[in-house]
């Protein structure tokens with residue numbers, strides 16, 4: 752699979768997986784060969800020409816499966832173009848919230864100074880109290896359910912990837 756793009760993701764409640772699936776579908780519509788896998792299941796990047804890695808932010812940290820993916824595949828990632836997306840903002844969805852999430856992500860990525868993604872983007876996230884562990888439910892119970900994922904923006908970003916990942 753010489754030109755296969757790997758779309759890989761971390762998720763706790765599924766919303767990032769759905770974004771990864773939308774990115775993969777958009778790339779396939781552009782006649783690209785795409786493999787989609789949870790980050791924790793990827794054993795090797797052999798055979799992949801490029802990588803798209805997506806994961807949510809939780810408690811100011813990028814999902815641990817994404818951080819582990821970077822650490823585990825350092826050698827292969829320095830030789831391949833990679834693009835990154837993160838899900839985060841779920842409350843006001845305003846610029847300041849997006850900026851805050853971006854700063855959290857940048858701080859996380861700074862722990863991998865060798866990693867030079869061709870593009871990094873924040874997408875709005877999804878919030879549902881019901882799915883959460885009860886310890887979170889206690890202090891988040893006033894927050895209404897939201898879904899700030901902008902599917903048009905996700906699609907536009909996916910459409911921009913082939914040129915960047917070349």
Ligand SMILES: Cc1cc2nc3c(=O)[nH]c(=O)nc-3n(C[C@H](O)[C@H](O)[C@H](O)COP(=O)(O)O)c2cc1C
Pocket residue numbers: 761762763764765766767768807808809810811812838839840841851852855875876877878883887
């Ligand atoms: C307990 C909790 C903590 C969160 N912490 C952050 C955070 O620190 N920064 C952020 O940008 N988003 C935060 N989020 C928003 C998540 O990134 C968002 O809900 C995302 O869509 C979850 O992805 P998943 O469904 O793939 O697990 C948090 C959400 C929850 C429920």
